[in-house]
Amino acid sequence: MDYKKLAEILFPNVKETIEYYENEVFPQRKLPAGAKVTRLGPSPTGFIHLGNLYGAFVDERLAHQSEGVFFLRIEDTDEKRKVEGSVEIIISSLKYFGLNFDEGALLDGEIGNYGPYYQSNRAKIYQCFAKYLVEQGRAYPCFCTEEELEEIRKQQTEENVNTGYYGKWAKDRNITLDEVQTRLNNNEEFVIRFKSMGTEEGTFEIEDAIRGKLSIHENYQDVVMLKTNGIPTYHFAHVVDDHLMRVTHVVRGEEWLSTLPIHYEIFKSFGWEHPVYCHTAHLMKMDDGAKRKLSKRKDPELGLGFYMDLGYHPAAVREYLLTILNSNYEEWRIQNPESSTDDFEFTLEKMSNSGALFDLDKLNNICKDVLLKISTEEIYEFLLNWAKEHKNEIVEILENNKQSVIKLLSVGRSGDKPRKDLMYCQQIFEFINYFFDEYFEIVDSYPENINAEEAKKLLALYLETYNHTDDQTQWFEKIRTIAAENGYAAKPKDYKKNPDLYKGHVGDVSSVVRIALIGRATSPDIWELQQIMGEEKVRRRLEKAINN
Ligand code: GLU
Numbered sequence: 001m002d003y004k005k006l007a008e009i010l011f012p013n014v015k016e017t018i019e020y021y022e023n024e025v026f027p028q029r030k031l032p033a034g035a036k037v038t039r040l041g042p043s044p045t046g047f048i049h050l051g052n053l054y055g056a057f058v059d060e061r062l063a064h065q066s067e068g069v070f071f072l073r074i075e076d077t078d079e080k081r082k083v084e085g086s087v088e089i090i091i092s093s094l095k096y097f098g099l100n101f102d103e104g105a106l107l108d109g110e111i112g113n114y115g116p117y118y119q120s121n122r123a124k125i126y127q128c129f130a131k132y133l134v135e136q137g138r139a140y141p142c143f144c145t146e147e148e149l150e151e152i153r154k155q156q157t158e159e160n161v162n163t164g165y166y167g168k169w170a171k172d173r174n175i176t177l178d179e180v181q182t183r184l185n186n187n188e189e190f191v192i193r194f195k196s197m198g199t200e201e202g203t204f205e206i207e208d209a210i211r212g213k214l215s216i217h218e219n220y221q222d223v224v225m226l227k228t229n230g231i232p233t234y235h236f237a238h239v240v241d242d243h244l245m246r247v248t249h250v251v252r253g254e255e256w257l258s259t260l261p262i263h264y265e266i267f268k269s270f271g272w273e274h275p276v277y278c279h280t281a282h283l284m285k286m287d288d289g290a291k292r293k294l295s296k297r298k299d300p301e302l303g304l305g306f307y308m309d310l311g312y313h314p315a316a317v318r319e320y321l322l323t324i325l326n327s328n329y330e331e332w333r334i335q336n337p338e339s340s341t342d343d344f345e346f347t348l349e350k351m352s353n354s355g356a357l358f359d360l361d362k363l364n365n366i367c368k369d370v371l372l373k374i375s376t377e378e379i380y381e382f383l384l385n386w387a388k389e390h391k392n393e394i395v396e397i398l399e400n401n402k403q404s405v406i407k408l409l410s411v412g413r414s415g416d417k418p419r420k421d422l423m424y425c426q427q428i429f430e431f432i433n434y435f436f437d438e439y440f441e442i443v444d445s446y447p448e449n450i451n452a453e454e455a456k457k458l459l460a461l462y463l464e465t466y467n468h469t470d471d472q473t474q475w476f477e478k479i480r481t482i483a484a485e486n487g488y489a490a491k492p493k494d495y496k497k498n499p500d501l502y503k504g505h506v507g508d509v510s511s512v513v514r515i516a517l518i519g520r521a522t523s524p525d526i527w528e529l530q531q532i533m534g535e536e537k538v539r540r541r542l543e544k545a546i547n548n
Helices: 003-010 018-025 050-064 086-096 123-135 146-159 177-185 234-244 254-270 304-310 314-325 329-335 360-372 376-390 392-400 402-410 425-435 452-465 472-485 492-497 506-518 526-533 535-547
Strands: 037-040 069-072 103-106 109-111 139-142 191-194 203-208 212-217 224-226 249-253 276-280 283-287 290-293
Touching (some): 003 177, 018 234, 050 086, 050 276, 050 283, 050 304, 123 224, 123 234, 123 254, 203 254, 203 276, 212 254, 224 234, 234 254, 249 254, 254 276, 304 376, 304 425, 314 329, 314 360, 376 402, 376 425, 402 425, 452 472, 472 506, 472 526, 506 526, 506 535, 526 535
Parallel strands (some): 037 069, 069 103, 249 276
Antiparallel strands (some): 103 109, 139 191
């Protein structure tokens, strides 16, 4: 077979050579020794999830820890899955979490010398490389129809052999030049298949940077490289792009492990070195005591939109991700409580290869710690910006009450045992919204031992003796007095010792006050809250509770 001729009749319009692309268009990058080049290659499906962020974070750390390059390539070869506006969602979501690309398909257009960064605009390049493999006798046109392929499959099943297009089953492997020409003249559709040299028994070894040495079955299938429309499959685009764009490390989910043999063989067929593969573990969660994969259908927390809608602080999410990304991160954090996450030396070896456990409660706990380190002024700004995007109806009240909100967020945050109340914007707003009359409601009930009538009596006494200028000690003394004069122990421990002697203790009385004032049974120091609310609001709420 004259492969050169075959290549020429299949790709008459491809004039470039692969050397042209390799040497002139996409030459080696000039980077310091050891610099890593990584890419995120999302498909623009409109859904960006935690797995993408997890992988992107690895990419970003590898590149930026080594003075390398982290770029964004949009893998849009599947027309059916394309969703308008996806690229913006991808870029802005990753930016939200502090991940910035050095080059690629960016919001202001494409930046960098290795583009186009949309695979759909690289058709010419793929065709040139496909033509080359045809010339080498490592690729061929296949005119089989769906029906013919189905027929092959049926026969294979009957004979109890592996299904697929390979070996003697690959009927167009030995198609003649004349037949190709005739079929082309008839305008018959064809795909370009890779001609595999592998066998069903063969294995090979490859080092995965996360999983260590792997021994896997080699590829033996003549997979499709170019579809009937001349657009590549993932397998072919991955090999050509990651080679030309000079990617050193491919970080991708473990679902790609099963097709790694294909990629390995295509790299080999070109005589190229393959990049270092880093197959990350699936994100898992505990569900009813069992570990399972996070699912798009069942788990809203899989989508990144979930965190942005609720207003999670990016620093907290980054901090959390590092704890599941690297097993030594938490220990490092204890030793370096004040350091920036960027100072941690992230390594692939310390990544889990058996499923990274995602735990929303743990994330929330980390949020509490991370937000404690952020000033309340900054949290206020973060909350306000979040509201502008996600909860417009509260923007005005936040703006009109800036100082009060900052004070409300600050109560109890200093000292040896600072309060850790704040997690994410939606929750933060709910935590302080009693301050605003339009949001104030009685959520909790009075302690069980105090009925409504008794509560009103206690509140009336409280209001009677209320002096807004009392300091904290004076204020509490008054509550103690009210308690003692009405049959409540002035100290909880007295009550514990002799519960039969009292109706309750001073804590019950202050609970009544707390519920009347802010509607909840727990909160930071009530005296401080009263000072922030102001005398008028305090009296008004007490009166309302008494006259209710
Ligand atoms: N386009 C692929 C995906 O969305 C990317 C896989 C890779 O990073 O190679 O899953």
